[in-house]
Amino acid sequence: MIKIIKDEPNHILIEITVTEANLDNSDLFKSQVTQLLDRHKKNLIIDLNSVDYIDSSFLGALVAILKHAMGMKLEVILVGLKKDVNDLLMLIRLDKVFKIYTNYNEALTHL
Amino acid sequence: MAARQFEFSNRIDSVTTVLKQILEFINDTSPTEIEVNTLLFKAKIITIELLTNSLKHSGSKSTLINISLDDKKLTITKLDNGNPLKLIADINSTADKVPVTNDILHTLYARAKTKDQIHFTYEENKIGDLLVINDIVEHFGLLIITKAADEFIYAYNHQAKENAFIVTINF
Secondary structure (H helix, E strand, O other), X not given: OEEEEEEOOOEEEEEEOOOEEOOOOHHHHHHHHHHHHHHHOXXXXXXXXXXXXXXXXXXXXXXXXXXXXXXXXXXXXXXXXXXXXXXXXXXXXXXXXXXXXXXXXXXXXXX | OEEEEEEEOOOHHXXXXXXXXXXXXXXXXXXXXXXXXXXXXXXXXXXXXXXXXXXXXXXXXXXXXXXXXXXXXXXXXXXXXXXXXXXXXXXXXXXXXXXXXXXXXXXXXXXXXXXXXXXXXXXXXXXXXXXXXXHOOOOOHHHHHHHHOOXXXXXXXXXXXXXXXXXXXXX
């Protein structure tokens, strides 16, 4: 479901390994990432480059993770969004609450 | 005018297959002069949410998705025999629009169109300097459909015990 790509002093980069981010895996994703935040207590960069489509259940999980992280005064940054995923986040204005960057290196300049 | 019916078995592993069939049909039958990529994006996110809604809430064994296109619009209709939306009871008892969800980003409203028929609308809320993340809702299905569509109606047929979600996208 998720793979840790980098574990740096002030952040962790993870990649979502599924192509369909949906009802089938949203609860697992939420619990795995929440546990990761609790364990590492670091800012989180989530790379969605493998994700072809995302449904409302998974968006709900992302928002729940963001709330959890902000309660710990940590940031959640999304990178590598495909066009349809980015367009969906913009449609429901989640680009106003998530920091979204093209790629990991760009995200680093804002951490 | 083109129309076709697709059956969804209410299994998560069938979502991609049914979605692909529906998008191929829309791509093949939509008028040549329209911007098909925008239409396919809207049809994709609406269909995913309709199918997800069936997986989560319908309680029926299968769902029918009717797709029809004419020279002015695409209509996506989802039919199932699951439990009716609980909103129906609230909406039938008032002439006013009822907020379904409300946060700093949007208010989603339901209003009675006729008896047992709900029309969904939304307003984008003004975001202040203080972004209160904890207020943001975690249920986006109805909002996604309402924002991607030009018209989104839910109707319940008591005699047939049938739910109908009727979504229109104008060209």
